[in-house]
Amino acid sequence: MILKTFPVPPLGCNCSIIGDPITKRAIVVDPGGAHERILKDVQDLGMTVVSILHTHAHFDHFLASGEMKKATNATLCLHPDDRKLWEMLEIQCRMFGVPYAPVPLPDYWLQDEEKLIVGGIEGVALHTPGHTPGSMSFHFPAEKLLLAGDTLFQGSIGRTDLWGGDFEAIERSIRERLYRLDETTRVITGHGPETLIGIERESNAFIRA
Numbered sequence: 001m002i003l004k005t006f007p008v009p010p011l012g013c014n015c016s017i018i019g020d021p022i023t024k025r026a027i028v029v030d031p032g033g034a035h036e037r038i039l040k041d042v043q044d045l046g047m048t049v050v051s052i053l054h055t056h057a058h059f060d061h062f063l064a065s066g067e068m069k070k071a072t073n074a075t076l077c078l079h080p081d082d083r084k085l086w087e088m089l090e091i092q093c094r095m096f097g098v099p100y101a102p103v104p105l106p107d108y109w110l111q112d113e114e115k116l117i118v119g120g121i122e123g124v125a126l127h128t129p130g131h132t133p134g135s136m137s138f139h140f141p142a143e144k145l146l147l148a149g150d151t152l153f154q155g156s157i158g159r160t161d162l163w164g165g166d167f168e169a170i171e172r173s174i175r176e177r178l179y180r181l182d183e184t185t186r187v188i189t190g191h192g193p194e195t196l197i198g199i200e201r202e203s204n205a206f207i208r209a
Contacts, residue, residue: 001121001143002026004041005188009033010098011060012191016147018140019047020119027051027118028068029138029147030190035064039071049074050118053110053125055149055190056132057085058162059092059100066103079127080109082134085163092163110136126177130170131158137178144182146197150190152178154199157206158190171207179209 002019013032019025026047031038042049049072052065057078069076078086085092086106093100112127116138123140131150135158138147150158152174160167178187183198201209 013060020121023119025119029053030061031064031068032060033064035067051075054078056135057082063101076106077108077110078106079134079136128173130173133164144185147188153189154193154195174207
């Protein structure tokens with residue numbers, strides 16, 4: 001697996017490129033901004049983007065998706081429980097004082113436990129609601145890799161005071177879905193530094209195993 005993760009504007013969302021070095025097929029996760037930089041990195045890696053995955057439909061994880069779609073014709077993917085938030089993207093931007101960039105309706109609605117195939121790489125989409133109703137985490141078991149979006153952070157968890165947030169739901173998602181993964185699983189968070197499942201089980205300030 002080729003993995004490249006970097007923060008993008010406007011709020012420092014961690015965008016990830018995951019590619020298969022053999023087939024040169026790739027997915028992009030959470031292109032929140034800076035589409036030109038993302039496209040250049042994809043080109044430098046010699047990859048072709050086939051899917052654009054979103055952990056949830058907050059604007060800072062979504063705003064480059066329209067330009068990415070235009071440039072690559074990749075499939076835009078989101079959990080259906082976040083469709084209302086997608087419909088509110090322009091409102092979200094106004095509330096945070098961020099310029100709105102139109103994003104087309106997702107092409108494909110991801111379901112819980114759905115397989116993610118990128119060339120020879122296989123992952124699974126996990127529905128982990130709480131930060132938003134349709135929040136998802138993307139798990140690649142063979143690589144012991146989890147892209148947790150804004151569900152789990154280093155020492156913290158995602159906010160539940162925004163649109164559709166639910167503390168009890170995020171607690172269940174973390175305890176029953178994420179903390180049951182192998183303790184050595186590397187966690188790419190939605191913002192900030194990465195962590196490990198084992199570390200968060202033992203020391204997360206909000207939810208421990």
